Amino acid sequence: MINLKTFPYMPNTFEHLQAAHCENGVTTNLLRNVGVSKMTEPLAFGIGSGLFFIYIPLMKINGGPAIAYRTMPGLIFKRTAQSLGIDVVRKTFRSTIKAQEFLDACIKAGQPVGCQVGVYFLSYFPKEYRFHFNAHNLIVYGKEGDNYLVSDPVMETTNILSTYELERVRFAKGALAPKGQIYFPKPNHEPVSDDKIRKAIVTGVKRNIRDMLHIPGPIAGVSGIKYTGNKIKNWRDKLGIEKAGLYLAQLVRMQEEIGTGGGGFRFIYGAFLQQAHAFHNDDQLLEISKSFTQSGDLWRSAAIQAAGIYKGRITSQADFNVMGDYLLEISELEKKAFKELTKIKWQK
Structure with a gap:
């Protein structure tokens, strides 16, 4: 107690x-x-x-x-x-x-x-x-x-x-x-110095690299994004237009209505790398941050495409393929960005 x-x-x-x-x-x-x-x-x-x-x-x-x-x-x-x-x-x-x-x-x-x-x-x-x-x-x-x-x-x-x-x-x-x-x-802790924040940034980035690049199986991290993109291309024939639209609505709801979802989280991570630059003076952090901003833009474009399918404005197989391709592009972009983060020479 x-x-x-x-x-x-x-x-x-x-x-x-x-x-x-x-x-x-x-x-x-x-x-x-x-x-x-x-x-x-x-x-x-x-x-x-x-x-x-x-x-x-x-x-x-x-x-x-x-x-x-x-x-x-x-x-x-x-x-x-x-x-x-x-x-x-x-x-x-x-x-x-x-x-x-x-x-x-x-x-x-x-x-x-x-x-x-x-x-x-x-x-x-x-x-x-x-x-x-x-x-x-x-x-x-x-x-x-x-x-x-x-x-x-x-x-x-x-x-x-x-x-x-x-x-x-x-x-x-x-x-x-x-x-x-x-x-x-707990309030009775030692003061948090810049050095502690500097080390905590490294810990956070390395753990995120692990979570996005190295979790076994196809459903998590950048592999999960690719897996989902390929699945979406089959939803029209496998589920029917109505149920496939509901599944895409779920993707958008989780992306855009629960907190900041897919796109917004990528923008925040890009901002994190920019702020990390103040503690680790490596300009690569600023360049990699741009990749996450680009990823956020793609997630938002994917949400618009998914909403169009759900609302019945675009329902052809080609439209589902476009939706799936968004996620395949995002997967490759985020994979490359996290691999670039593995090359950062962090300050001690």
């Missing part, structure tokens, strides 16, 4: 910062709150080795195959904090009562916390963005009466959730059920 009484009391001076993606934003905000002033969203994403791709046809989410453009939920925060030498607290709960008690104790101690939640019942989300997805992240930083003060990084301003509303999203059912998950960095 974690004893919050051993934590130094921190007056609640939490500052809401908007971000492109929820876990990146939560990671950045929580680390800045404990004194890591140089943390940015791109640095959090890159140090946390957030870039990824996986296609799992046997796992279904909202009726379509499971597709992810980033690493598993929770890993960005965990990896970033630990690479900087910061211990983290992470808990899940079976009891909603104990989950609320622990949350209230954190708030009373002045400790903002990250929470994994489902988006379907998030009352401040626009209705068109509410569907059954349980890996969203937000920060709870205070409480007023029966209402919790919420900093959701993808929103422009802070929000409020009642006790009932927060419990409902913290204990959403289904795939990736959050189980009241709560997490935060």
Whole structure:
């Protein structure tokens, strides 16, 4: 059991910062709150080795195959904090009562916390963005009466959730059920120096190289992008136009509506390499960053093509081939970029 009484009391001076993606934003905000002033969203994403791709046809989410453009939920925060030498607290709960008690104790101690939640019942989300997805992240930083003060990084301003509303999203059912998950960095850590950030960047890049180039099998990393591209070319005949369109809609939903998806994550990774240049003075980082920006543009073009098929505007086999070819081109581009990263001579 974690004893919050051993934590130094921190007056609640939490500052809401908007971000492109929820876990990146939560990671950045929580680390800045404990004194890591140089943390940015791109640095959090890159140090946390957030870039990824996986296609799992046997796992279904909202009726379509499971597709992810980033690493598993929770890993960005965990990896970033630990690479900087910061211990983290992470808990899940079976009891909603104990989950609320622990949350209230954190708030009373002045400790903002990250929470994994489902988006379907998030009352401040626009209705068109509410569907059954349980890996969203937000920060709870205070409480007023029966209402919790919420900093959701993808929103422009802070929000409020009642006790009932927060419990409902913290204990959403289904795939990736959050189980009241709560997490935060321990505040009593050594100062994070530029040298620590420099070394953490290297760790993050090398781990991302492994994840994108060297995972065995055809469904993950750059191999997974290529595999999916080839599969898409067969979907029209194998699944029929209607079901194939639904599968492509799933690809777009996971790409463009869940955080920043395929394209946006590539733009963030390009920004990470640009910011890494300030810690590792190798101009190749700036050149490689351009490849990820190009990849992001291609992912966005692929999303437009997929949307056209789903909406029935373009449904020929040639249209499916164009869609598949986008992913084949992306696979080769990202493969080349990560191989170039293996050649970087990192500063000690």
